[in-house]
Amino acid sequence: MARIGYFGPQGTFTEQAVRRLADPESDEFVPFGTIPAVVAAVRAGEVERGCVPVENSVEGAVPATMDALALGEPVVAVAEHVLQVQFTLLARPGTGLDEIRTVASHPHALAQVREWLETNLPKATAIATGSTAAAAKEVLAGAFDAAVSAPVAALHYPLTELVTGLGDVKDAKTRFLLLAKPGNVPAPTGADRTSLVAVTPNEVGALSDVLHELALRKINLTRLEARPTRELFGTYRFYLDVEGHVAEQRIGDALAALHRRCIEVRFLGSYPRTDKEPTVVGSPTTDADFEAAGEWLAAIRRGESA
Numbered sequence: 088m089a090r091i092g093y094f095g096p097q098g099t100f101t102e103q104a105v106r107r108l109a110d111p112e113s114d115e116f117v118p119f120g121t122i123p124a125v126v127a128a129v130r131a132g133e134v135e136r137g138c139v140p141v142e143n144s145v146e147g148a149v150p151a152t153m154d155a156l157a158l159g160e161p162v163v164a165v166a167e168h169v170l171q172v173q174f175t176l177l178a179r180p181g182t183g184l185d186e187i188r189t190v191a192s193h194p195h196a197l198a199q200v201r202e203w204l205e206t207n208l209p210k211a212t213a214i215a216t217g218s219t220a221a222a223a224k225e226v227l228a229g230a231f232d233a234a235v236s237a238p239v240a241a242l243h244y245p246l247t248e249l250v251t252g253l254g255d256v257k258d259a260k261t262r263f264l265l266l267a268k269p270g271n272v273p274a275p276t277g278a279d280r281t282s283l284v285a286v287t288p289n290e291v292g293a294l295s296d297v298l299h300e301l302a303l304r305k306i307n308l309t310r311l312e313a314r315p316t317r318e319l320f321g322t323y324r325f326y327l328d329v330e331g332h333v334a335e336q337r338i339g340d341a342l343a344a345l346h347r348r349c350i351e352v353r354f355l356g357s358y359p360r361t362d363k364e365p366t367v368v369g370s371p372t373t374d375a376d377f378e379a380a381g382e383w384l385a386a387i388r389r390g391e392s393a
C-alpha cells in the first residue's frame with residue numbers, strides 16, 4: 088500500500104484524477120489543503136506520490152504547481168491524467184437559485200463559469216477559495232451561498248445540486264501530474280512526454296536557440312510557458328513539454344545541448360501520455376541513427392576509419 092497525497096480536501100477534481108492515477112483499492116489517499124503542501128509532503132517522504140493540477144484548457148497553467156516544480160528540492164512527474172472538467176453548482180438544501188448572493192470556488196473554476204454567472208446570477212459576488220471542494224465545505228459551514236464544484240463534491244458534502252454540467256467552454260480539460268522524488272523514471276512506452284524548465288541567458292535569440300535545438304532533433308514541443316524567475320525583473324523560466332522520453336537518444340542529446348546553452352535546466356520527468364498517442368520518430372533522429380553516427384565517430388577517434 089502506498090500513501091498518495093493530493094490537492095484536497097475530499098471532493099476536488101484532483102481527487103478524481105488521483106483515483107485514476109493510483110489504485111483506490113490498495114493505496115491510501117491523503118488530502119492536503121494547498122498545492123505546495125502536496126509537493127512538500129512528496130519531498131519530505133511523507134507520501135510516496137503527490138497529485139496536483141498543472142494546466143487547464145481554458146485558463147492555462149496552474150501557477151502554484153509551476154512554481155513548486157521549478158523552485159526548491161526537485162521532484163519529477165511519473166504519470167499524467169487528463170480529466171474532462173464540468174462543474175456543479177452546490178448550495179445548502181432549501182436555497183433557491185434566486186437567493187444566491189455569494190458564489191465561491193477555486194479561481195480557475197470561477198474563470199471557467201464567468202459567463203454563466205454573469206448571465207444567470209448577475210447579483211452574485213464571486214469569491215475565490217483554496218479549491219473547488221474547500222468552497223463546498225465553506226458553503227456547508229454557512230460562509231457562502233453556493234459553490235462551483237467538481238461533481239464528486241456532491242458525494243462528500245450534504246449539499247443540493249442546483250445546476251450540473253456547468254462550463255462556458257464545452258469539452259474543457261485539466262491535466263494533472265503524479266509527482267515523486269527524483270530517481271523515479273518510468274520505462275519508455277513509445278507514447279511519452281518529457282517536461283523541463285530552462286532559464287536562458289538574457290541575450291538575443293536565447294529562446295530561439297533552445298527551440299532550435301529541439302527542432303534540429305525533430306522533437307515536437309507540446310507546451311511552452313514562461314514564469315518570472317523571481318530574481319531579476321524581466322527574466323523568465325521557460326517550461327517546456329516535449330514528445331518523447333529521456334531514454335531516447337534524441338531527447339537525451341537535446342537535454343545535454345540545453346544544459347550547455349542555458350543558465351539552468353531542470354528535468355521534470357518523462358512519463359506516459361494519457362492519450363497514448365505514439366511519438367513518430369523518423370530519420371535522421373532515431374536511436375539507430377544516433378548509434379550509427381556514434382560508432383562512426385568512435386572509429387575515427389580510434390584511428391580505424393576516416
Ligand SMILES: O=C(O)C(=O)C[C@]1(C(=O)O)C=C[C@@H](O)C=C1
Pocket residue numbers: 094098099100101102140142143149172193195196217218219220237261
Ligand atoms: O479545486 C479543484 O477541484 C482542483 O482540483 C483544482 C482545479 C485547478 O487548479 O484547475 C482543477 C480543475 C478545475 O479546472 C478547477 C480547479
